[in-house]
Amino acid sequence: MKKGFSLLLALLLLAVPMLGIADISELPTERLMPLLVDEGNLLTDEEEIAFLAELERISSEQKCDVAVVIPRTLGGKSATAFADDYYDLNGYGYGSTKDGILLMVCMEERDYATSTAGAAQDWFDDATLYNIENAFVPLLSEGKYLEAFETFATRCERVLNNVDRREVLYLDDAAGFLNETDRNVVLRTLESNSHVAGICDIVVLTVPSLGGQSASEYASGLFSSGVYRHGSGYDKVALVVDRDAGMCYCVTDSTANRYFTADNCASLEQDAATMLSNGDAAGAFRQFASSAYRIISAFNGQNGSPTVERHGVQIFSFFRFVIAAFVGLIVTLNVTNALKNQLKSVKTQSEAANYFVQNSLHLTESQDLYLARHVTSTPRVTETRSGGGGGHSGGSHFSSSGISHGGHSGKF
Amino acid sequence: MSELLEYKCPCCGAGLTFSSALQKMKCEYCDSEFDVETLKAYDDALKKAEKKDPEVSAPTGSDWEPGEQDGMRIYSCESCGGEVIGDETLAASACPFCGNPVIMKAQFAGDLRPDVVVPFKLDKEAAKKGFEKHLLGKRLLPKVFRSQAHIDEIKGVYVPFWLFDADVDATVQYHATQTRSWSDSRNNYVETTEYSLLRSGTMQFSGIPVDGSKKMDDALMESLEPFDLSEAVSFQTAYLSGYFADRYDVSAEESIPRANARLRISTESALHSTIPNTYSTVTPKSARVKTVDSRARYGLLPVWLMNTTWNGKSYRFAMNGQTGKFIGDLPMDKGAYARWWVLLGIGVTVAAYALMTACSALI
Numbered sequence: 001m002k003k004g005f006s007l008l009l010a011l012l013l014l015a016v017p018m019l020g021i022a023d024i025s026e027l028p029t030e031r032l033m034p035l036l037v038d039e040g041n042l043l044t045d046e047e048e049i050a051f052l053a054e055l056e057r058i059s060s061e062q063k064c065d066v067a068v069v070i071p072r073t074l075g076g077k078s079a080t081a082f083a084d085d086y087y088d089l090n091g092y093g094y095g096s097t098k099d100g101i102l103l104m105v106c107m108e109e110r111d112y113a114t115s116t117a118g119a120a121q122d123w124f125d126d127a128t129l130y131n132i133e134n135a136f137v138p139l140l141s142e143g144k145y146l147e148a149f150e151t152f153a154t155r156c157e158r159v160l161n162n163v164d165r166r167e168v169l170y171l172d173d174a175a176g177f178l179n180e181t182d183r184n185v186v187l188r189t190l191e192s193n194s195h196v197a198g199i200c201d202i203v204v205l206t207v208p209s210l211g212g213q214s215a216s217e218y219a220s221g222l223f224s225s226g227v228y229r230h231g232s233g234y235d236k237v238a239l240v241v242d243r244d245a246g247m248c249y250c251v252t253d254s255t256a257n258r259y260f261t262a263d264n265c266a267s268l269e270q271d272a273a274t275m276l277s278n279g280d281a282a283g284a285f286r287q288f289a290s291s292a293y294r295i296i297s298a299f300n301g302q303n304g305s306p307t308v309e310r311h312g313v314q315i316f317s318f319f320r321f322v323i324a325a326f327v328g329l330i331v332t333l334n335v336t337n338a339l340k341n342q343l344k345s346v347k348t349q350s351e352a353a354n355y356f357v358q359n360s361l362h363l364t365e366s367q368d369l370y371l372a373r374h375v376t377s378t379p380r381v382t383e384t385r386s387g388g389g390g391g392h393s394g395g396s397h398f399s400s401s402g403i404s405h406g407g408h409s410g411k412f
Numbered sequence: 413m414s415e416l417l418e419y420k421c422p423c424c425g426a427g428l429t430f431s432s433a434l435q436k437m438k439c440e441y442c443d444s445e446f447d448v449e450t451l452k453a454y455d456d457a458l459k460k461a462e463k464k465d466p467e468v469s470a471p472t473g474s475d476w477e478p479g480e481q482d483g484m485r486i487y488s489c490e491s492c493g494g495e496v497i498g499d500e501t502l503a504a505s506a507c508p509f510c511g512n513p514v515i516m517k518a519q520f521a522g523d524l525r526p527d528v529v530v531p532f533k534l535d536k537e538a539a540k541k542g543f544e545k546h547l548l549g550k551r552l553l554p555k556v557f558r559s560q561a562h563i564d565e566i567k568g569v570y571v572p573f574w575l576f577d578a579d580v581d582a583t584v585q586y587h588a589t590q591t592r593s594w595s596d597s598r599n600n601y602v603e604t605t606e607y608s609l610l611r612s613g614t615m616q617f618s619g620i621p622v623d624g625s626k627k628m629d630d631a632l633m634e635s636l637e638p639f640d641l642s643e644a645v646s647f648q649t650a651y652l653s654g655y656f657a658d659r660y661d662v663s664a665e666e667s668i669p670r671a672n673a674r675l676r677i678s679t680e681s682a683l684h685s686t687i688p689n690t691y692s693t694v695t696p697k698s699a700r701v702k703t704v705d706s707r708a709r710y711g712l713l714p715v716w717l718m719n720t721t722w723n724g725k726s727y728r729f730a731m732n733g734q735t736g737k738f739i740g741d742l743p744m745d746k747g748a749y750a751r752w753w754v755l756l757g758i759g760v761t762v763a764a765y766a767l768m769t770a771c772s773a774l775i
């Protein structure tokens with residue numbers, strides 16, 4: 001009964017894009033389907049109940065939906081498109097950004113696909129997804145379905161346990177000043193300026209009310225939580241906005257106040273307050289990010305340039321001489337060795353290629369056996385948040401609703 | 413007393429030598445030329461007709477002391493009766509008294525008869541020019557070496573080689589990787605896929621030469637390679653006339669390890685060449701190279717040998733009598749070597765410093 005209802009609902013929901021209805025605003029805000037949908041009957045009822053409970057526990061604890069869907073058919077869609085649409089149309093995803101990961105397995109063509117959404121697109125990057133897939137796909141191939149799904153869930157939980165939830169750090173708009181688009185723009189500006197500034201994180205925190213706390217206490221609590229991208233070795237400056245009180249505060253940690261002087265902070269607060277008063281929250285926060293960046297850059301310049309100018313020429317000339325001498329040594333060594341070798345022409349032969357009978361090689365066995373695959377990742381030097389897959393087929397893609405998803409697909 | 417073989421001109425009776433330019437036997441006195449096969453037939457007919465003398469004449473002079481002739485062979489020249497003394501491997505030489513080329517027949521009797529010989533294609537003049545050319549362009553060669561180093565002796569020598577033919581059955585296992593890289597907005601990725609490769613196959617090698625003479629330096633002989641064995645002909649003693657020759661004193665069995673060592677590397681290399689270049693790395697993990705069938709031929713290969721002495725040290729040079737490849741280590745002018753080090757080192761250092769300064773100014 002339960003499965004029959006699930007199937008009917010799923011078919012109805014999948015028909016939505018076919019009818020030309022693909023408006024994001026009409027997508028469900030609450031999850032319509034359970035985290036486990038087994039239309040392929042790969043699991044027993046007992047297994048389903050136990051595994052569903054496990055998925056719900058992980059999703060609840062991690063604040064990120066981890067779902068497994070086993071449809072009977074893909075309805076003519078690709079595995080990736082089906083997974084993306086299924087995710088959106090059934091309202092999967094945790095929080096306003098709909099964070100989650102969904103595994104779709106279809107026995108019809110033995111397809112599988114993973115679909116990530118919201119912040120989970122960043123948490124489950126390509127390398128992470130590959131490593132997860134390498135763990136569960138062989139089990140699917142062997143018909144160990146429950147074991148495969150449990151492996152998927154366990155690996156996801158492990159990733160989520162270690163995830164760096166950066167979005168919270170640079171911008172926490174708890175007071176709801178920004179819409180989704182503005183939020184992304186501001187977040188990108190804060191991230192970018194922080195990275196370029198190098199020594200200091202630039203943060204915007206909005207709260208409905210500080211609830212009796214001072215802005216410094218509130219920000220310091222976050223600063224000392226150790227969850228910032230730059231860690232404790234970097235300075236931090238935050239614009240704290242108390243919506244109910246209508247107040248802006250520029251708060252720094254104990255090291256950033258070397259360059260965020262009282263005058264600087266007052267200026268930043270005034271600028272933000274003016275723009276917020278005009279209803280331009282996004283402009284206020286971006287202005288704050290830019291002004292803070294200029295102050296940090298000015299400090300960098302004051303502390304960096306004189307040292308280089310004062311000592312640069314002498315130090316650099318010596319350095320240049322060492323490099324030149326090294327180049328001279330290497331070139332001379334090579335040239336004289338080549339000249340010496342001109343005098344030596346007696347040498348033994350190591351092989352017998354000259355006496356190989358042409359076309360006499362007959363291969364009796366030629367085997368190329370696949371052993372394993374692994375993916376390593378290293379952070380890019382210049383980070384942006386605008387990229388897609390970057391040349392890899394498993395990169396970003398969009399569902400019928402136009403929502404960005406991550407994930408891979410393949411056969412098992 | 414061992415028997416000597418001389419080829420005499422049917423026209424004038426003088427000694428005949430093998431001409432590398434004509435690839436024929438030539439009489440230096442009457443300029444007559446004879447094809448090797450024709451001369452052999454003539455020689456055989458003559459020998460059937462003539463009454464065989466019981467033995468060549470006994471040497472004159474005092475008797476050898478007991479043991480004094482160990483490792484030594486004494487021959488009597490059929491032209492002048494002069495005594496030719498050589499070591500136990502000497503197979504062809506020239507009479508020191510009349511200059512006629514002589515061949516020690518006993519050195520080619522029975523198992524000692526070579527299967528093939530590669531005739532000389534280049535003569536003594538070519539060897540001299542090869543030596544002069546060998547000295548050109550050597551910046552660290554002492555200048556006085558060119559003027560003071562005079563070739564003591566140039567000898568055309570047929571060096572005994574064992575020529576190994578082998579059918580090989582081999583299997584090599586490799587570990588290979590393919591890498592693919594891409595980037596997304598945050599990370600650079602490298603995907604490494606690992607494979608186990610197996611290649612088995614059969615192949616043939618023909619005429620891998622191994623020096624069969626202890627007198628010849630193995631490295632010197634191998635440096636002269638390759639020899640084109642497609643030009644090898646069935647052995648005829650006539651080819652040796654006018655040249656020196658040794659018989660082998662290293663057996664085929666003793667030469668097998670050297671041939672196997674070279675064969676193994678080339679076998680692995682041949683199998684490696686069947687692996688497509690789509691792999692980023694290919695590392696051999698294990699190899700089995702088995703010689704299914706092998707044969708050794710005894711061959712004489714042509715080498716011009718030259719010796720010179722300079723500053724009390726002897727230098728030996730050799731030229732491939734077939735291809736003209738010239739080899740031989742040369743002395744080094746240590747003063748010139750030091751000058752190159754100092755002047756080039758300073759020059760490059762100054763240039764590199766100036767270049768960096770110029771680039772720095774531009775930036």
